[in-house]
Amino acid sequence: MSDSSALQLIRQRRFGPLLVAQSFGAFNDNVFKYSLIILVTYGALSIDGIPRDVLVPVAATMFSLPIFLFSAIAGQISDRYPRDQILKYAKIAEIVLMVFAAIGFIFNSALILFGTLFFMGAQSAVFAPAKLAALPHYLSRKELVPGNAMISGTLFLSILTGSLLGILFIRRPFGVEIIGGTLVALAILGWLMMSLLPPKDTDRPDIKLNWNIFSGTWHTMTNLFAEPLALRPLIGVAWFWTASAASVTIMPLFVRDMIYMDESVVSVFMAVFTLGAAFGSLACALATKNRDILWVSIFGAIMLSVFAADVMLASMGRVEAPLGGLDVFFANKQNWRLLFDFFAMSAFAGVFVVPLQAMSQHRAPEASRARILAGGAVMNAAGASIGQMALIAVTRADLPLSTAYGLIAGFSLLFAGFMAYRRIKNTW
DSSP states (O other): OOOHHHHHHTTTTTTTTHHHHHHHHHHHHHHHHHHHHHHHTTTTSOTTOHHHHHHHHHHHHHHHHHHHHHHHHHHHHHHHSSHHHHHHHHHHHHHHHHHHHHHHHHHTTHHHHHHHHHHHHHHHHHHHHHHHHHHHHHHHHHHHHHHHHHHHHHHHHHHHHHHHHHHHHHHSHHHHHHHHHHHHHHHHHHHHHHHSOOOOOOOTOOOOEEEEEEEEHHHHHHHHHHHHHHHHHHHHHHHHHHHHHHHHHHHHHHHHHHOOOOOOHHHHHHHHHHHHHHHHHHHHHHTTTTTTHHHHHHHHHHHHHHHHHHHHHHTTOOOOOOOOOOHHHHHHHHHHHHHHHHHHHHHHHHHHHHHHHHHHHHHGGGGGHHHHHHHHHHHHHHHHHHHHHHHHHHHHHTOOTHHHHHHHHHHHHHHHHHHHHHHHHHOO
C-alpha cells in the first residue's frame, strides 16, 4: 500500500474513527497508569506494608490480570454480537471509569485508583478482541499489514503522549485536576468518534456464551491451540507484550536505581522508547512491501536482542549518586548510548510484532476469529504479568535491574532462531 492510499484509508469511516478512538483510549490508559506509577515510585501514594519496588509491578499487574481473566468471554461476545456495537459500548464504559479515576486522583485514594485500574483492564479485555477481529471486516487482505502498522504506530504515539502527560503533570500544582479532566474529556471524545464507525452485520445467534471464566478460558485456549497457523504468530505477539511490559514497568525504577536520575529523565526514556516503537511499527508498511513478512519479523527479533543486550552493558558500573535531572543526564555521553539503545530496541520490536499481528488476523477462521484472537490476548496478558512479576524476582534476588534487559535479549534471540527454523522447514 502506498503512502497516499494509506492516508486515504485513514480518512475513510471504515477505519479512521476506529483508529482515532483506540488512540484516545490508549492515551487515557497510559495517562492513568503512569500517573499512578509515578505517585507510587516517588512516595506520594502507598499501601501500608508493601515496598514500592513491589507495588509498581503489582500496579501494572492490576491492569493485565483482568485481561487474562476476561478475554475468553470477550472473544465469545465479539463473535456472537456485532463488533461495532461492542466497541461503542466499551467506550461508554470507559467514560464511567475515567470519572472514577479522576475522583481517585483528586482524593489521593489508593483503593479507588487500584480498583479503577483493574476495571480498566476488564474494559480493555472487551475492546481488544472486538477491534482486532473487526479489522479484517473493514480492511482487505492487502490493507491488513499497513492498517495494523497504523494501529500500532498511533498506539505507541498515544502511549508516549499519555505517559508523558502523566509523568510530567501528576506531581505539579493542579496536576490531579488536569489529569482527571483530560481523562474524562478524551473518553467522551473517543465514544463520539467510535459512534461514526459504520455497522457490520456479524451477529451469530448460534454461539452459546460460556460465562464461567475458567472453563471459558480453557475452551478458548483449546480452540486456539487447534489452529496452529494462527497460534504461531500469536506466540510471537505474546512475547512482544512480555518484553514490552517488563521494559516499560521497570523503566522508572531503572532510571532511579541504576542511573540515579529523577522523574524528568523517566519522561525522556519513555519518549525515546515509544517513539522508537511507533517508528518501527509504521516502517513495517514499507518494509514488508513485496517481501516475505516473516523474515522481516525475524530480523526485527534479532536486532531487538542486540540492542537490549547493550542496554544492560551500557548501564553497568554506575556509581551511586544523588538523583540528577536533565542537565546532569545529558552531560554524560554514556547516557546518549543508552537512549539510542532504547530507541533501536523498541523500533525493532515494532518491526518484529506488526507482521505477526496481521498474519494472525488473516489466518484465524472468520467464524471464530474473535475467540482465536481473544486467546492471543490471554497469552499477551499472561506474558505481561510474567514479565512484570519477573521484576519482583530480580529485585528480591538482589540482581541489578539491568538483568531484565539481558533476559529480554536472550529470549528474543531464541525466538528469532525458532521462527527461522520453522520458516526454513516451511512449517511456520
